[in-house]
Amino acid sequence: xxxxxxxxxxxxxxxxxxxxxxxxxxxxxxxxxxxxxxxxxxxxxxxxxxxxxxxxxxxxxxxxxxxxxxxxxxxxxxxxxxxxxxxxxxxxxxxxxxxxxxxxxxxxxxxxxxxxxxxxxxxxxxxxxxxxxxxxxxxxxxxxxxxxxxxxxxxxxxxxxxxxxxxxxxxxxxxxxxxxxxxxxxxxxxxxxxxxxxxxxxxxxxxxxxxxxxxxxxxxxxxxxxxxxxxxxxxxxxxxxxxxxxxxxxxxxxxxxxxxxxxxxxxxxxxxxxxxxxxxxxxxx
Amino acid sequence: xxxxxxxxxxxxxxxxxxxxxxxxxxxxxxxxxxxxxxxxxxxxxxxxxxxxxxxxxxxxxxxxxxxxxxxxxxxxxxxxxxxxxxxxxxxxxxxxxxxxxxxxxxxxxxxxxxxxxxxxxxxxxxxxxxxxxxxxxxxxxxxxxxxxxxxxxxxxxxxxxxxxxxxxxxxxxxxxxxxxxxxxxxxxxxxxxxxxxxxxxxxxxxxxxxxxxxxxxxxxxxxxxxxxxxxxxxxxxxxxxxxxxxxxxxxxxxxxxxxxxxxxxxxxxxxxxxxxxxxxxxxxxxxxxxxxxxxxxxxxxxxxxxxxxxxxxxxxxxxxxx
Numbered sequence: 333x334x335x336x337x338x339x340x341x342x343x344x345x346x347x348x349x350x351x352x353x354x355x356x357x358x359x360x361x362x363x364x365x366x367x368x369x370x371x372x373x374x375x376x377x378x379x380x381x382x383x384x385x386x387x388x389x390x391x392x393x394x395x396x397x398x399x400x401x402x403x404x405x406x407x408x409x410x411x412x413x414x415x416x417x418x419x420x421x422x423x424x425x426x427x428x429x430x431x432x433x434x435x436x437x438x439x440x441x442x443x444x445x446x447x448x449x450x451x452x453x454x455x456x457x458x459x460x461x462x463x464x465x466x467x468x469x470x471x472x473x474x475x476x477x478x479x480x481x482x483x484x485x486x487x488x489x490x491x492x493x494x495x496x497x498x499x500x501x502x503x504x505x506x507x508x509x510x511x512x513x514x515x516x517x518x519x520x521x522x523x524x525x526x527x528x529x530x531x532x533x534x535x536x537x538x539x540x541x542x543x544x545x546x547x548x549x550x551x552x553x554x555x556x557x558x559x560x561x562x563x564x565x566x567x568x569x570x571x572x573x574x575x576x577x578x579x580x581x582x583x584x585x586x587x588x589x590x591x592x593x594x595x596x597x598x599x600x601x602x603x604x605x606x607x608x609x610x611x612x613x614x615x616x617x
Numbered sequence: 618x619x620x621x622x623x624x625x626x627x628x629x630x631x632x633x634x635x636x637x638x639x640x641x642x643x644x645x646x647x648x649x650x651x652x653x654x655x656x657x658x659x660x661x662x663x664x665x666x667x668x669x670x671x672x673x674x675x676x677x678x679x680x681x682x683x684x685x686x687x688x689x690x691x692x693x694x695x696x697x698x699x700x701x702x703x704x705x706x707x708x709x710x711x712x713x714x715x716x717x718x719x720x721x722x723x724x725x726x727x728x729x730x731x732x733x734x735x736x737x738x739x740x741x742x743x744x745x746x747x748x749x750x751x752x753x754x755x756x757x758x759x760x761x762x763x764x765x766x767x768x769x770x771x772x773x774x775x776x777x778x779x780x781x782x783x784x785x786x787x788x789x790x791x792x793x794x795x796x797x798x799x800x801x802x803x804x805x806x807x808x809x810x811x812x813x814x815x816x817x818x819x820x821x822x823x824x825x826x827x828x829x830x831x832x833x834x835x836x837x838x839x840x841x842x843x844x845x846x847x848x849x850x851x852x853x854x855x856x857x858x859x860x861x862x863x864x865x866x867x868x869x870x871x872x873x874x875x876x877x878x879x880x881x882x883x884x885x886x887x888x889x890x891x892x893x894x895x896x897x898x899x900x901x902x903x904x905x906x907x908x909x910x911x912x913x914x915x916x917x918x919x920x921x922x923x924x925x926x927x928x929x930x931x932x933x934x935x936x937x938x939x
Binding site: 408430433434448450454459464469514 | 689690691822825826828829830832833835836837838839840878882883884886
């Protein structure tokens with residue numbers, strides 16, 4: 333994968349000649365946390381198997397501490413699976429060189445605190461790091477791609493603002509823009525809707541859907557938003573206490589008994605306006 | 618310009634014109650035309666001292682910028698963190714054990730600096746995370762503990778090779794070169810500086826990302842552990858280098874990178890060189906002031922930098938606590 337691959341005008345991850353549309357392949361992947369190297373694992377995850385094609389949006393759902401974020405870290409290559417394989421574009425993720433990995437996979441983590449003031453523009457340009465040579469300043473191509481990334485999230489106007497002066501929604505868009513500037517095949521997001529109001533949540537999911545449809549990204553999002561996930565995603569990965577009780581389309585996963593057991597709440601599943609399942613809480617005092 | 622001003626000022630009066638003609642005559646090889654006292658003042662005393670000031674200022678500022686990134690703390694500085702005291706202790710021990718080995722004092726100062734920052738780093742963590750107030754407290758405690766050992770050592774051991782307690786605790790540029798080959802000695806010091814500062818500079822674009830967050834830097838493909846190791850070694854070498862020749866001069870590593878950030882932004886590719894230049898200017902200026910405000914006696918240059926640096930430190934700290 334060359335830096336930019338000649339596709340200067342459009343920040344699309346797809347290079348000419350790329351044959352298969354299969355982006356992500358998870359095969360019997362598992363992981364375990366332990367207090368020390370020798371003690372019995374405190375928490376085990378998996379094994380999990382699923383796939384994601386290009387243009388697909390996959391939601392990872394589950395209660396707190398179920399293993400969602402660990403799954404995402406495995407996909408990002410930050411953790412090495414204990415067993416099984418995780419392949420992106422046909423290569424085992426944990427074996428990729430750090431920079432090559434950052435060219436294939438972008439991770440939008442939960443918010444971090446900035447120590448020194450930084451402009452939006454400088455922040456988005458950081459996304460070009462994996463393509464840079466040591467000590468080289470950004471090229472015109474880097475600037476063009478960073479500009480495109482900002483435009484894709486509708487944040488052109490924020491360019492010269494300071495990061496710490498942005499609202500939650502604006503900040504989220506800028507963080508997403510930096511991830512897009514990486515030109516990844518796989519876009520991973522860890523609870524991106526957390527600090528957004530309801531309008532912001534819908535807007536973000538719409539944007540991710542559009543990125544998948546129009547720009548052929550594969551988007552994997554960890555979220556607590558059951559209804560938005562059902563509405564926007566192609567595939568749901570349900571996680572519960574480190575196990576994967578069901579993986580499939582929203583219609584296949586959203587069954588009342590299953591969701592009630594996983595989320596430990598009285599729920600009702602019905603069909604929404606769009607024909608996709610919808611979850612409502614059975615109000616009980 | 619700062620150098621000329623610094624050459625001009627001092628207990629011995631010498632005009633700018635005389636300085637320029639001395640330098641000119643020296644540069645064109647007409648040494649016999651220079652009055653002996655001018656030669657003595659300019660080349661024997663003030664120029665080596667300015668060169669030393671440039672070295673010390675550039676080293677401390679670069680080390681400060683490095684520690685700030687390494688510890689993700691804008692208040693980090695070799696002096697505040699106790700690293701300078703560690704380097705001073707190392708230097709003193711080497712002077713006691715092996716007073717005549719060339720380069721031993723720099724090596725020992727480096728070891729002292731590197732061990733101190735390692736200890737402060739581990740003391741400065743809370744729940745596995747670096748915690749800013751804890752880190753600074755750990756640094757201050759380390760500094761006072763090491764200072765106590767320095768006082769103890771210097772009081773117990775009286776040798777002609779050892780300089781005064783004040784030199785190691787406050788720092789000044791009055792140390793005479795250890796050899797008669799002043800140029801060779803300065804050359805050695807500058808060579809070490811270039812290597813260490815250069816090594817740190819190669820990590821500058823990685824440091825930009827690490828400052829935004831270590832995890833995020835990893836996601837973007839930065840080899841965080843390797844970068845931190847390089848910066849840790851380089852900043853310790855620079856601190857050891859500065860302290861071995863000037864004692865523990867404080868706050869330059871805090872003040873200068875901060876001013877440069879305000880002037881040129883937070884990009885380390887700009888910050889490292891500008892901090893080095895700014896630090897050199899700051900120390901030469903501070904030393905010139907130290908030599909002249911109460912002439913013919915001299916203040917330690919460390920007293921000047923502390924006068925300027927301590928209020929800024931308080932200001933920065935209060936702004937962060939808000």
